[in-house]
Every structure is written in structure tokens, then in C-alpha cells.
Amino acid sequence: MASISTKIGNFSLENPVILASGILDETSGSILRALKSGAGAAVTKSIGMQERKGYPTPVISEIKTGLLNAVGLANPGIDNFVDEYKNFPEKKRTIVSIFGGSVEDFVTLARKVEGAGFDKVELNLSCPHVSGVGSEVGEDLEMVEEIISSIKTKTNLQVWAKLTPNVTDIVALAKASEKADAYVLINTLRAIGVEIYSRKFSLSNVVGGYSGPGIKPVALRAVYDVYKETGKDIVGVGGITTWEDAIEFFLLGARAVQVGTALLYEDYPIYNKISRGIEGYLDSEGFSKLGDIVGVMSGNAALQSH
Amino acid sequence: MASISTKIGNFSLENPVILASGILDETSGSILRALKSGAGAAVTKSIGMQERKGYPTPVISEIKTGLLNAVGLANPGIDNFVDEYKNFPEKKRTIVSIFGGSVEDFVTLARKVEGAGFDKVELNLSCPHVSGVGSEVGEDLEMVEEIISSIKTKTNLQVWAKLTPNVTDIVALAKASEKADAYVLINTLRAIGVEIYSRKFSLSNVVGGYSGPGIKPVALRAVYDVYKETGKDIVGVGGITTWEDAIEFFLLGARAVQVGTALLYEDYPIYNKISRGIEGYLDSEGFSKLGDIVGVMSGNAALQSH
Amino acid sequence: MQHSRVIDIVKENKDVFTLRFDSNLDASPGQFLMIWSPGGKEIPMSLSSTSNPTTITFRTFGETTKTISLLKTGDRFYYRGPYGNSYPKPTGKVAYIAGGTGLASLNAMLLKYQGDVYVGARTKEDLFLLRDGYKITTDDGSAGNKGTVIDLFLPHANEYDYVFVCGPEQMVKNLIDRVDKKTRAKIYISLERLMKCGIGICDSCSINGIRVCKDGTIFSMDEVLKMSEFGLYKRNEAGKIELFVNGKR
Amino acid sequence: MQHSRVIDIVKENKDVFTLRFDSNLDASPGQFLMIWSPGGKEIPMSLSSTSNPTTITFRTFGETTKTISLLKTGDRFYYRGPYGNSYPKPTGKVAYIAGGTGLASLNAMLLKYQGDVYVGARTKEDLFLLRDGYKITTDDGSAGNKGTVIDLFLPHANEYDYVFVCGPEQMVKNLIDRVDKKTRAKIYISLERLMKCGIGICDSCSINGIRVCKDGTIFSMDEVLKMSEFGLYKRNEAGKIELFVNGKR
Numbered sequence A, B: 001m002a003s004i005s006t007k008i009g010n011f012s013l014e015n016p017v018i019l020a021s022g023i024l025d026e027t028s029g030s031i032l033r034a035l036k037s038g039a040g041a042a043v044t045k046s047i048g049m050q051e052r053k054g055y056p057t058p059v060i061s062e063i064k065t066g067l068l069n070a071v072g073l074a075n076p077g078i079d080n081f082v083d084e085y086k087n088f089p090e091k092k093r094t095i096v097s098i099f100g101g102s103v104e105d106f107v108t109l110a111r112k113v114e115g116a117g118f119d120k121v122e123l124n125l126s127c128p129h130v131s132g133v134g135s136e137v138g139e140d141l142e143m144v145e146e147i148i149s150s151i152k153t154k155t156n157l158q159v160w161a162k163l164t165p166n167v168t169d170i171v172a173l174a175k176a177s178e179k180a181d182a183y184v185l186i187n188t189l190r191a192i193g194v195e196i197y198s199r200k201f202s203l204s205n206v207v208g209g210y211s212g213p214g215i216k217p218v219a220l221r222a223v224y225d226v227y228k229e230t231g232k233d234i235v236g237v238g239g240i241t242t243w244e245d246a247i248e249f250f251l252l253g254a255r256a257v258q259v260g261t262a263l264l265y266e267d268y269p270i271y272n273k274i275s276r277g278i279e280g281y282l283d284s285e286g287f288s289k290l291g292d293i294v295g296v297m298s299g300n301a302a303l304q305s306h
Numbered sequence C, D: 001m002q003h004s005r006v007i008d009i010v011k012e013n014k015d016v017f018t019l020r021f022d023s024n025l026d027a028s029p030g031q032f033l034m035i036w037s038p039g040g041k042e043i044p045m046s047l048s049s050t051s052n053p054t055t056i057t058f059r060t061f062g063e064t065t066k067t068i069s070l071l072k073t074g075d076r077f078y079y080r081g082p083y084g085n086s087y088p089k090p091t092g093k094v095a096y097i098a099g100g101t102g103l104a105s106l107n108a109m110l111l112k113y114q115g116d117v118y119v120g121a122r123t124k125e126d127l128f129l130l131r132d133g134y135k136i137t138t139d140d141g142s143a144g145n146k147g148t149v150i151d152l153f154l155p156h157a158n159e160y161d162y163v164f165v166c167g168p169e170q171m172v173k174n175l176i177d178r179v180d181k182k183t184r185a186k187i188y189i190s191l192e193r194l195m196k197c198g199i200g201i202c203d204s205c206s207i208n209g210i211r212v213c214k215d216g217t218i219f220s221m222d223e224v225l226k227m228s229e230f231g232l233y234k235r236n237e238a239g240k241i242e243l244f245v246n247g248k249r
């Protein structure tokens, strides 16, 4: 049986299928359930400095090609988060997603995350529907650079930078995030949903993030562009619902994938389904390990060794 | 029966459903067929200065949520185009799409189009997969401004500016295109397709444009953003496959829509299907004309009068 | 988002309404909808009848329920769903235990499967959807027995094969703390938590990693007993843990 | 993109090959695939047998057909389709008129419906897929009659109820120019044009607004007679009009 273990920065995972931030990861109980159901790791819902209720419902809208959401970064705030996770048994397999409006916010959050016994953060530089944070920060190249280098200097955390696809040049964003240990590509696309009979927007916030099958071609392009230019470790995310989708991301350079919206279609069994599918593909195509296919379509072999 | 006639700039259309550029419009015979099948107007495939073969096949790839294409702006060149359309009977309902690499190119093309007896051009400032033209020009705000003002000064053409969604700020693009008579929103999303068994790209050009149902939420967002900021005439395009989709665009501010990829699913009857659907909606919702619903969700009533 | 036309709205008591709408929903008793007041919020609401015409029965708490209660015959009624699992099919002797608007959800079962109905409310005016033979308790004794519906029910627990429960979390907690865990009755409980998505992806309704909206809303008593958070605390809209008044962490 | 495994490749003559592949395609005679040489081009190719094992029969013109001809048993064979319409079901007396590789497409019909087969080729070495009784012409007389297949066929046109034609555009043009338009034979012609998409959206195969790939590839003679461009000019990859050697605009 081919090995599907992988490594992102210094983090070794037994399997490369990770729960994406914001889907079924607001509570510690659900994070554990995802890990028990076969996720190789899990990212928490994005945590900020203060408790935030998020937007009023409707915060999600199912469409033919995926999902629109504007949950609005609802989260209990970092202190309540730390409190809830005091005796949490899976800190090493959990990546804490954080968001903030300034370098100081991010550093404070990162320090608290480290203090709580976690060793990895994912920086949400990309939420498309909350002003003053997320992609509004993530589009400011200098600030991104400073956030990441500050966290890297002031903590020992592994840092994953989650980038927004809603830009002209995602490679420039990636380069500004160069000090991160890995890139997470991509967050949702900025989008709108309309209800034609009520003539109201589908989401209370009007603008939301688009996820699910419909965004996969855009996510693949982001992974391809960034891998070719940087050769860095990449976690692919966006529209993965089958193991075949995951393989596409690996071939372009991703070393792991995150799965979010697909939980809506297949629920918790999806982790094992995708993992078993990847194994099956490697076996039948004659590869002994996942690393053998990472980036093979991006012609960047020199950068593939790990 | 409610009226579905509309007006874009000074162009009055009996019905607001237009054939999008690049789909079944390379030959004059097909343009006629679209118009006879019920399209309110038709945009030609984008025409450049020289004959261009486009990319080798594969140039299209069907995916679950739409279509990837990198046809590569294949076109006979403006002179052959003018030749073919000498005795064309539907010049007033045909908008000639043009692309170029410089202001001079665009002006030359526009003049030849006008000389050939057409009165409307659509500027392809947005093709995502050919270098030196399309979105590479379309992302250069100063050049866009100059192209449009030059054409407006040197010809009497109505100018439609077709913008790319692959940018951080489409409103800035729209503002640079302010002198155009209308915006066409959106062209395809930059995207990639992967074949996992051959480990090759789905398109010979690697990167292609993504169209069809999967891009509709992004197109709606672009229409919303641009209409709110400019109140200008907008032709909505991107993922429209049903009359309900078209209504969504109207409610956000589009005065007409273009339909491309949906021809793949429904073929020529789609024009009448969408037109009849719009009529039915207006009737049953108690509106007497299309204009009554244009932009009603974008809260920009002052700008709606025409 | 789907929509149907309102057939009519019946006022059941001072603040409880039953809205009948014309739909061809394929729903089972126990399932719920996310109902929407356009331009306003979307909220979860159990079906109080799952056959056509379908109904919901609700108390007007805030904005949304008030707006919905003002709909008129022929108006559009927006919703998505049905979501959640449904009550299992009972055999033998059946009891229903309802607290507050919990009777709405149980009513859909009652239309299909007869049984003894135990209803608890604060006062006489809070009662609704009553039928002959219902065993009633009120906190103030203004109707039926004075006391809690659990007090009324518990002595009879062992008489039943199936027991279906829907009501406030503290009422349910009271029941499962006190009932004989070895009772022959199969007890099924419909839980209620803050719900944002209703389709199992936002995690706002989860109790110990179990989603009320998708894994439930109906659980066997054994499942509920395993939820260490149940009856002790819930989460607010920020996902923050909030203790119940008499809960401890 | 789908793929199947190659069962085997048979060399029919110096440059024509038949590739058998294992598929459960639901295809009808006359339909075609877009076949793909990974990393190379995608080209249209008729099915020369539509029952399992499915086959294609092709002449090696360029890069792609050469690459495909080098596939080995067990290799993957990539394609999408089937696309296009199919030949109508014939009754009565049937004739087939094949020019060049046009016999490939007609072969799928011949496996289902017998008939007289008229085959034209440049020389003896260009012939393939022959069976007893085929009426053969070659340009140089190296096999069968010397002359064109149309010359051979025309005197017999009125003997047939159905005639199916597939071959070079000039051959077809020759036929429809000369055949008695009042013949009782129902004549169906499979056309061939440059194809990029194969699914009716790129317009590269269109003749007078009729798409060979989607509206065809098979048309009745009446439909072809209405195509003013037919036999006069075709379009290159740029969509530019190019006159046939002896065509005029």
C-alpha cells in the first residue's frame, strides 16, 4: 500500500486530508470528531481578539455549484478559545486559524495560541466579507510581510498563510508571505446570491464567500501559479469533493489538501473516502508514496525534495 | 404581456438576451442563426489585427460546473472579417468584439469596424489566456482609459467595455472605462484543469478561462459592485443558463445579458426560453416592463432612469 | 430558497400561531425548516403537520416570528428544508411529553400515532393545540395540575414502550436525570440549539461534536446521556460557552 | 476526458490502423469521438465499430494519428464523446459510398446493415477494411475500376432506397452536383470539417451556420444542397475562408 503521509513545514501528517477553517470547527468537540473520522489534521474556525457574533442569519446559501457564506467570523475570542481548549488532547494535529486587523493583533493572537500549547497557526489573510480584517489585511503586501515576520520572530509557531484569490496577482501575495512555512490556497471567492421572488440578497451581509465545486478550477490555478514561482509547501483548498480532486491539487504542487464544503455533501466519511482514494490511485498508478506525485505537472522538480 | 425591450447606450433591443463573444460567432452564418433563433443581438468572436490560428487543441474542457477554454483568440484578422461581412444584413444587431495590444491597434480596428458599416464595438479588455492582449491590456488602467477615449473621439461607435473579473478591484477598472457607453461584466475567470491519469493539463495552453454556471456568483458580485458605484449601463454575462439567472442580473443593475456557455446545454432554443421566462416573471410579479426591475436591489434608483 | 403560498394563519393563543402553507414537502414528523423573513433573519422551525397542507406552529418571540405571524393568505412563505432526522415509528403504548412550543414538533407525530400526551406550560394562557384527554400541568396551576410535566409523567414512565419528548433543555435534563435508566420505555428526545445553517456545516448547534441539526434533532436518551455538555451549557452566536442558569461547568 | 484500455491495434495497410478499445460507450454508427494524445492534440475520429470492443480506423496523417498508432495493448486511450448524430436506420436496398478514410465511419453501419459498398481510393495500397463484393475504384486503376467512385455509383443511384456517403468534400460535391435530384434514393452524407470543440460551441466546423459536429455530422442531401458554402470553401484554424482548389467564391 502506498504511503500517503506528508509533511508541511516541519509538521508530519499521517494523511494529507485536513479539515478546512470555518466548517464544523467552532467547537472543540467537532474538531475531535473530524480527527477521529479520519482527517489528518484540522484547522479551527478563525479566532480573533474579541468575541464576535458574526452576521445575522441567513449566513449560508446553497447554490447549484457550491455554497455562499457570510458567517462573519463569528468566534468566541481568543481568551474564551484558550479556555475551552485547556485540556484538549489533539493540539498537535490542530492548526489554529487567527485573524486580526493589525500586526499587533496577529502577534498577540499568535502568542496566546502558543501559550495555550499549540504549535501551528493559519493566518486568515483572506476572508472576503468582513471589513478591516481578512482579505483587507491580506491585500496589503507590506502588512502581510510584517505580520508573518513578526510572528516568526516572536514565537516558535509554524505559520501557514492563507491567501485570497480575489486579487490580480496572487503570486505577489505569496512572495510577500515568503517567511511563512506554507501557503494555504485558496480562501473563498467574493460573490453574491440573489433571491428573485423576494428580490433580496441570499445572505444578510449581501457579499459572501463562494466555496465548493465551482471554485476548484480557480484554486488549481492559484496552486499552480504559486508553486511554479515559489516551490514552497502548499496546502490546496477549494472545491475538493472527491479523491480525484485531491490528486489534481497534488499533481500541481500541493502537499496536503483541506476539505470544507464537501462535508455538506458527504459528511464525515469524506475524509476516509478521499484518503483511501488517494492510496488507491498511487497504488494503481505505480507510485509508492504521495511525494512522488507532488508537483510533477508543474515542472519544478528541483524544489520538490523535502 | 410585459415589455422586455431594453436600451444599452443608444442601442435599443427588442429583447435583452445577447449572444456572448466567442461562442458560435466565428462565422457570419452562425451570427445570423443566433439572431434568427431569438437572440436580441449578437457579439462576434474577438477580432484582432492579424489572422490568428489560436492554440492547438484541446482548446475546451467540459467540467462539472462549467467550461474551461483557451481557444487563444483564433480569428481571421480584421481585413478578412470585413471582407466576410460585406453584405451582412444584420450589422445593427451585431456588436463587433475587438482586441489589440496597443491604443493604435484598438483605434485601427475600431475604424475598420465602423468603415464596414457596424456601429458598435465591444472591447475585449479581459481575455485571460493570451499574453500581450486581453486582460493584460485590460488591467492597465491608463491604457484602458486612452483606448476608450481615443475610440470615442475618432469614431462614432458605441463602445462597450468588457472587463475582467481577475482583478483585486473591478470598480477601479470600471472607472477607468468611464467613457465607454456600457460595461460588459464579466469575462471568464483564470483557471486550470488537470487530467489525473495522463497527468497533463486539460488545455494545451495550460491556463484557460472558466465560464458557465460556476462563475455566476462572481459575475453577480461584479455587476453589483460596478452598478452601485457607477450607475452606468451594464450588460451582465457569466453563467447564465436560465431565465431566473437573467433576472438576478437585472435586479442587480444589468440592462441586458449575454449568454455563452449555456448554448452547450440548451443550444439555440435557449434565447427564446430565457426571453419568454423573463416576460413570464415580469407578468406574474406585476411589472409592466423590464426597466422596472433593473437595479432595484442595488438601491441606486436615481441612476436608473434612462 | 423555496417558497410556498400561505393558506391561512390561525391564532392559537395570545402569542402562538399556526401557519398553513401549500407545499408538496416530503417531510416526516420531527423534521424542521429554516424559515425566512425576506430581508430579515432565517430561523429554525419544526413542522407541526407534515401532511399537505403543511403547518408550523410558533410563539412570537422576536422580529422574525412576529413578521411571519403577520403574513396573510396568499403571501409568499420562504423556507428551505426539511432538515434533520425524524421520530422513529413507535409500537405499543406511546407517550408524548411537551414543554412550551415543543408541542409543535410532537403534534406532527400525534397526527399519525396516538398516545398519551403530557403537556407543560407556564400558565393557562400559554397552552395551545390542545385536544381532549391531554394531561396538563402549569407552573401556576391555572390549568391542569400545578407543577412540572416531568413530575406528572415520571410515575407512569414504565407503562410506555415509546416516549417522545420535546421541550426546554432544563425540562429534558430534569427528565433524564430522574427517570429510571433501566425503564423499558424507549425515550426519544428532540433537542433545540442555536442554529445558523441548519445543514450541518457551521457547528453552531453542536453538543460534544454532535450536530443537533444534522445528527438530530432527535436522539435516543442514551445518546443524550453521553453528551456531557447537555443541560450544563450552550453556545451563544459567537460560539462562546454560556452556562445554563443552574448549570455548572 | 474519459479513457479506455487499448485491446490491440491492427495495421490495415501501409498507413491505416484499426484500434480496438474496451469501452462501454453507448454510441451509434456515424458518431465520432474527440480522441486525445496526452500532451498533444485532440482530433475528431469516427467510430468504425460501435459495439464492444469499439474501434476507430484511421490514416496516420500527422503527429496525433502517428502517436495513437503507436499505442500498445493495455495502454490508455483517451477520448471524449461520442458526439454528433448518427445515420438513420435504412429499409429496402442500401448503398454505401466511401472515399478515403470515409469507409471507417460507414464500416460501423455495415456491421449492422448490409448493402452494396462502393469504395474509392487513390491506389491499391490505400485500400483497407475491404470485404468480398465491395465495388472498388482507384484513381490509377491499380485495383478495381479506374476512375472515381462517383462515376461507378451514379448509373445505379435509382436502384437504392438508402444511400450513405462519407468521403472527401470534393467527392461529395461531385456526387450531389451530378446525381438526379429526383432520385428515389434517400441520400445521407457525413461531412467533415475542421473541428476544435466537437460539441457545438466554437463554430470552427460551421457551414452556413450549420455545425457539422452537432447539427451533423450526417445530413440529408437536401440539407447539404442548401449549404451555399459546401464544396466551395472551408475555414482554416483562424476561421478564415479558404477556397477549395477548384472552388470559387
Ligand SMILES: Cc1cc2nc3c(=O)[nH]c(=O)nc-3n(C[C@H](O)[C@H](O)[C@H](O)COP(=O)(O)OP(=O)(O)OC[C@H]3O[C@@H](n4cnc5c(N)ncnc54)[C@H](O)[C@@H]3O)c2cc1C
Binding pocket: C032, C041, C043, C044, C045, C046, C047, C056, C057, C058, C059, C060, C061, C062, C063, C064, C065, C066, C101, C104, C105, C191, C192, C193, C194, C195, C217
Ligand atoms: C430545531 C428547532 C425547531 C424549533 N421549532 C419551533 C417551533 O416549532 N415553534 C416555535 O415557536 N419555536 C421553535 N423553535 C424556536 C425558534 O427557532 C425561535 O423561537 C426563533 O428562533 C425565535 O426567532 P425570533 O427572530 O422571532 O426571535 P429573536 O429576535 O431571535 O429572539 C427574540 C428573543 O427571544 C429569545 N429566544 C429566541 N429563541 C428562543 C427560544 N427558542 N427559547 C427561548 N427564548 C428564545 C431570544 O433570546 C430573544 O431574547 C425551534 C428551534 C429549533 C432549533
Ligand SMILES: Cc1cc2nc3c(=O)[nH]c(=O)nc-3n(C[C@H](O)[C@H](O)[C@H](O)COP(=O)(O)OP(=O)(O)OC[C@H]3O[C@@H](n4cnc5c(N)ncnc54)[C@H](O)[C@@H]3O)c2cc1C
Binding pocket: D032, D041, D043, D044, D045, D046, D047, D056, D057, D058, D059, D060, D061, D062, D063, D064, D065, D066, D101, D104, D105, D191, D192, D193, D194, D195, D217
Ligand atoms: C467527424 C470527423 C471524423 C473523422 N473520422 C476519421 C476517421 O475515422 N479516420 C481517419 O483517418 N480520419 C478521420 N477524420 C480526419 C482526422 O480527424 C484527421 O485526419 C486528423 O485530424 C489528423 O490529425 P493529425 O494530428 O494526425 O494530423 P495533423 O498533424 O493535424 O495534420 C497532418 C497533415 O495532415 C493534413 N490533414 C489533417 N487532416 C486531414 C484530413 N482530414 N484530410 C486531409 N488531410 C488532412 C493536415 O493538413 C496536415 O498537413 C475525421 C475527421 C472528422 C472531422
Ligand SMILES: Cc1cc2nc3c(=O)[nH]c(=O)nc-3n(C[C@H](O)[C@H](O)[C@H](O)COP(=O)(O)O)c2cc1C
Binding pocket: A020, A021, A022, A023, A045, A046, A060, A067, A069, A071, A073, A097, A124, A127, A162, A186, A187, A188, A209, A210, A211, A212, A213, A215, A237, A238, A239, A240, A258, A259, A260, A261, A262, C201, C202
Ligand atoms: C461556512 C464557511 C465558513 C468559513 N469560515 C472560514 C474562516 O473562518 N476562516 C478561513 O480562513 N476560511 C473560512 N472559510 C473558507 C474555507 O476554509 C475554505 O477556504 C473554502 O471554503 C474553500 O474550500 P471548500 O470549497 O472545500 O469549502 C469558510 C468557508 C465556509 C464554507
Ligand SMILES: Cc1cc2nc3c(=O)[nH]c(=O)nc-3n(C[C@H](O)[C@H](O)[C@H](O)COP(=O)(O)O)c2cc1C
Binding pocket: B020, B021, B022, B023, B045, B046, B060, B067, B069, B071, B073, B097, B124, B127, B162, B186, B187, B188, B209, B210, B211, B212, B213, B215, B237, B238, B239, B240, B258, B259, B260, B261, B262, D201, D202
Ligand atoms: C469557448 C469560449 C470562447 C470565448 N471567446 C471569447 C472572446 O473571443 N472574446 C471575449 O470577449 N470573450 C470570450 N469568451 C467569454 C464569453 O464571452 C463570456 O464572457 C464568458 O464565457 C462568460 O459567459 P458564459 O458563462 O455565459 O459563457 C469566450 C468564452 C468561451 C466559453
Ligand code: FES
Binding pocket: C194, C195, C196, C197, C198, C199, C200, C201, C202, C203, C204, C205, C206, C211, C212, C213, C214
Ligand atoms: S446549525 Fe449549522 S451545524 Fe447545525
Ligand code: FES
Binding pocket: D194, D195, D196, D197, D198, D199, D200, D201, D202, D203, D204, D205, D206, D211, D212, D213, D214
Ligand atoms: S467543432 Fe466546435 S462547433 Fe463544431
